[in-house]
Structures are given as structure tokens and as C-alpha cells.
Amino acid sequence: MAVLLYDNPVSGNCHKVRLIFGLLGVEFERRELSVVDRSDRAELLGGLSPSLNVPTVVLDDGRPLGESNAILWYFADGTRYLPDDPYERAQVLQWMFFEQYKHEPGIAVVRFWVAYAKDPPPAAEIEARRTAGRAALEAMEGHLGDHEYFVAERFTIADIALYAYTHVAEEGGVSLEPFPAVGAWLARVAAQPGHITIDD
Amino acid sequence: MAVLLYDNPVSGNCHKVRLIFGLLGVEFERRELSVVDRSDRAELLGGLSPSLNVPTVVLDDGRPLGESNAILWYFADGTRYLPDDPYERAQVLQWMFFEQYKHEPGIAVVRFWVAYAKDPPPAAEIEARRTAGRAALEAMEGHLGDHEYFVAERFTIADIALYAYTHVAEEGGVSLEPFPAVGAWLARVAAQPGHITIDD
Numbered sequence: 007m008a009v010l011l012y013d014n015p016v017s018g019n020c021h022k023v024r025l026i027f028g029l030l031g032v033e034f035e036r037r038e039l040s041v042v043d044r045s046d047r048a049e050l051l052g053g054l055s056p057s058l059n060v061p062t063v064v065l066d067d068g069r070p071l072g073e074s075n076a077i078l079w080y081f082a083d084g085t086r087y088l089p090d091d092p093y094e095r096a097q098v099l100q101w102m103f104f105e106q107y108k109h110e111p112g113i114a115v116v117r118f119w120v121a122y123a124k125d126p127p128p129a130a131e132i133e134a135r136r137t138a139g140r141a142a143l144e145a146m147e148g149h150l151g152d153h154e155y156f157v158a159e160r161f162t163i164a165d166i167a168l169y170a171y172t173h174v175a176e177e178g179g180v181s182l183e184p185f186p187a188v189g190a191w192l193a194r195v196a197a198q199p200g201h202i203t204i205d206d
Numbered sequence: 207m208a209v210l211l212y213d214n215p216v217s218g219n220c221h222k223v224r225l226i227f228g229l230l231g232v233e234f235e236r237r238e239l240s241v242v243d244r245s246d247r248a249e250l251l252g253g254l255s256p257s258l259n260v261p262t263v264v265l266d267d268g269r270p271l272g273e274s275n276a277i278l279w280y281f282a283d284g285t286r287y288l289p290d291d292p293y294e295r296a297q298v299l300q301w302m303f304f305e306q307y308k309h310e311p312g313i314a315v316v317r318f319w320v321a322y323a324k325d326p327p328p329a330a331e332i333e334a335r336r337t338a339g340r341a342a343l344e345a346m347e348g349h350l351g352d353h354e355y356f357v358a359e360r361f362t363i364a365d366i367a368l369y370a371y372t373h374v375a376e377e378g379g380v381s382l383e384p385f386p387a388v389g390a391w392l393a394r395v396a397a398q399p400g401h402i403t404i405d406d
Contacts, residue, residue: 056304056345071296073303080296092283093269099276099299104256107273107306145256 009034010064012051014041016122018114018170019074020061021204025166026081028202034063042122074170075102078163087166089158097157101164104145105171112139114171117178136180143172143185150187154194161198169195174204209234210264212251214241216322218314218370219274220261221404225366226281228402234263242322274370275302278363287366289358297357301364304345312339314371317378336380343372343385350387354394361398369395374404 009027013020013036027034039050039060047058055062055072062072071077079102082088089095116135119126126132146168149156156164173192175182182189195201209227213220213236227234239250239260247258255262255272262272271277279302282288289295316335319326326332346368349356356364373392375382382389395401 056301056349057308058345065293069293071293071300073300073307075303076296076299079299080292083292083295092280093265093271095283096271096276096280099279100271100273101256103273103275103303103306106303107310108257110307111311145258149256 007066007068009066011036012039012054012060012062013037014039014060015205017041017060018174018204019059019110022074022166022170023061023063023077024206025170025202026078026087026163028206029087029198029200030081030085032081041118042124075106075163075167078102078166082163087161087163089160089162091158094158098162098164101156102167104142105167108145109139109142109168110171111135112137112142113175113178113180116180117171117174120178132179136178139175139178139180140184143175143180143182143188146172146191147185147187150191155191161195165191165195170204207266207268209266211236212239212254212260212262213237214239214260215405217241217260218374218404219259219310222274222366222370223261223263223277224406225370225402226278226287226363228406229287229398229400230281230285232281241318242324275306275363275367278302278366282363287361287363289360289362291358294358298362298364301356302367304342305367308345309339309342309368310371311335312337312342313375313378313380316380317371317374320378332379336378339375339378339380340384343375343380343382343388346372346391347385347387350391355391361395365391365395370404 009032011023011034051058051062054070057072059072061074061077062070063077064070071080088098112135116132116139119132153159155161156168172188209232211223211234251258251262254270257272259272261274261277262270263277264270271280288298312335316332316339319332353359355361356368369392372388
């Protein structure tokens with residue numbers, strides 16, 4: 007039995023999971039859920055993930071797991087994509103929590119509103135989110151000025167977590183031009199052997 | 207040299223760290239930062255935490271770490287408060303990411319706006335956040351109807367992460383009365399040997 011991925015093709019959070027699956031050669035089936043009409047979420051994901059979000063996976067033994075970064079951790083642990091050192095592992099988590107709390111609401115949510123939502127909020131609210139998103143990119147830029155990757159000077163799931171929505175940030179009207187170190191890092195991630203795009 | 211905790215006494219995210227430190231007997235010094243006036247954050251936390259949030263810690267060897275749930279993980283790993291089983295560890299992360307993405311914005315942020323902020327947003331925005339907070343509590347209630355704790359049927363850092371702002375949710379005008387299983391779980395957490403309150 008293959009892993010089942012509750013998925014959406016435009017979701018960066020889902021792209022994270024497809025990326026690690028591609029890198030590790032995990033076999034999986036995709037079941038597409040809408041990110042616009044969530045009316046079937048409780049029926050399909052109730053009991054599988056507390057947030058009712060995609061991605062949610064059902065492992066090959068039938069056990070469910072939600073939250074993109076928890077799924078990354080589960081599959082990457084013991085591989086080259088997650089360090090063994092306790093402090094480096096905590097740094098991976100630091101950047102993944104930063105991604106969900108500081109980056110995703112200003113970059114991913116804005117992209118969703120601009121490109122996909124049926125009833126986006128007022129322009130002032132969108133612009134306030136963009137400002138928050140730029141602050142997250144500024145923090146990344148500061149780190150990447152001195153580092154090739156986020157943790158342990160090598161490509162890890164911290165990079166996958168941050169790559170997913172950063173590389174499509176401009177679809178939400180957040181320019182990456184002021185962040186050249188971020189741009190160079192995006193190119194390094196995309197050049198990883200086994201990399202797949204969000205459209206693959 | 208003791209661990210240095212950049213702290214705030216009313217922050218639930220900081221309470222998480224003081225809780226695990228109390229349970230584990232970690233010696234630490236507190237340095238209080240304002241959660242209302244953040245103008246000194248870049249100066250004090252720049253280079254220590256990408257989010258510039260409290261809590262941030264500086265370990266006894268001088269290395270910094272930000273994000274409350276990453277700090278919980280770092281200190282709890284190898285202790286009774288974080289399971290060894292890979293799937294249970296992923297479930298701990300699932301609930302901690304749920305906490306930061308779904309729970310904190312609807313419970314902690316509302317409490318901050320109502321009880322501490324100088325310029326809270328309009329009432330409609332506060333009420334929309336409360337609705338999101340209640341959805342998070344509903345997800346917790348569903349899980350706690352069948353379980354004593356969130357993961358592995360014992361007290362872990364997933365409980366600590368979710369306890370911190372849940373137990374003060376009513377300070378933000380979100381009643382816990384509709385969530386009796388949550389209420390019973392809060393009492394179980396508070397009864398843990400070594401528990402300290404947010405005011406300790």
C-alpha cells in the first residue's frame with residue numbers, strides 16, 4: 007500500500023511534501039482537495055488532521071498525519087535532509103515554526119487571496135500582510151547573506167519548508183527583487199538533484 | 207553559565223519555556239522584554255532569532271535559539287516529555303504546528319489585543335479571530351473526548367504547547383465553557399508534579 011497524500015496542486019504546503027517524496031523516492035497516491043471550497047473537509051479529513059488542512063497523509067500502515075512540516079520531519083528523519091545534531095535539529099524546527107507563523111501568513115495567504123480566493127479581503131488588509139511577508143523575507147535575506155542554506159550549511163527540510171511559498175511569492179504581488187541572497191538560494195534549491203517543481 | 211531566557215511574564219509562549227525548565231530543573235536567568243513596545247527587538251534579538259520574538263534563549267554555551275516550540279523540543283528531547291517513537295514524535299510536531307498556525311492567532315493574539323495592546327483592531331476583526339480560536343478549541347475538544355493527553359496517552363510537550371494560551375483564553379473573551387474535555391485536560395496539566403503557573 008502506497009502513502010496517500012491529500013493534496014492540492016497549487017498549495018505550497020503540499021509541494022513541500024511532494025518535494026521530499028520525490029527526493030526520497032517515496033511512492034504515493036494523490037487525492038486532490040479544493041483549497042477554495044472547504045465544505046468537504048470535515049467529512050474527508052476529520053480524524054486525520056486537527057487543522058483539516060492539506061497536506062494530510064495516510065501512511066502505508068493506515069496511520070494519519072497532518073501539518074506539512076510535521077510530515078517533512080517524519081519522512082526526513084534519518085536521511086541526509088535532517089541533521090543528527092540536537093542543536094541543528096532545533097534550528098531546523100526554529101526555521102519551520104518561523105515559516106508557519108511569520109512567513110506563510112504574509113506570503114502564502116496573500117498569494118491565495120490574490121490568485122485564487124473568491125472573496126479576497128480589502129486591499130488595505132492585503133497590503134498589511136504583504137508588509138509582514140517582506141519582513142519575513144528580510145529575516146531570510148539577513149541569514150542567507152552569510153549562509154548557503156538555513157541550517158548546517160547544507161540542504162535540509164528547513165530549506166524545503168521555506169522554499170515552497172518563497173519561490174511563488176511574486177504571484178501574490180510580493181517582489182523578490184529586493185532580496186538577492188534569497189534569489190540565489192532559491193536557485194540553489196531548484197538545482198538539487200531530484201528537485202520537482204510545484205507543477206510536477 | 208545559566209541559560210538566558212529573553213522573556214515576558216504575560217506571554218504564553220514564554221510560559222511554555224518556563225514550564226519545561228521548571229519540570230526539568232533547568233537553571234536560567236530571565237531578561238524581560240516588552241510585548242507592547244517592540245522598538246528594541248532588532249537591537250536585542252537580531253542574530254539570535256529570525257522572528258525577533260520572545261521567548262528566545264541563549265544556551266549555556268552561547269548558542270541562540272528562537273521559537274517557543276523549537277525550544278521545547280530541544281530541551282525535552284531525551285526526557286519523558288518527548289516520546290522516542292518516530293510516529294509519536296511526528297504527532298507532537300503536528301499538534302505544535304497546529305498550535306502556532308491555528309490556535310495562537312485566534313486565542314493568544316485576541317488575548318493580547320483585548321488585554322494588552324494600545325491600538326487594538328476593530329471589533330469585527332477581533333470577533334473573526336475569536337471564531338477561528340473556537341474552531342481550534344473544537345478540534346482539541348474532539349481529540350480530548352477520547353484521550354487524556356494529545357500524544358501517546360501521556361503528558362508531553364504537545365500538551366505544554368497547547369496549554370500555555372488555552373488556560374488563559376478567557377482573558378481574550380473566548381469562553382472555555384463549551385469545551386468540557388478541554389477543561390478537564392487543563393486540570394490534568396495543572397496537576398503535573400513540578401507545574402508552575404504563568405505568574406510564577
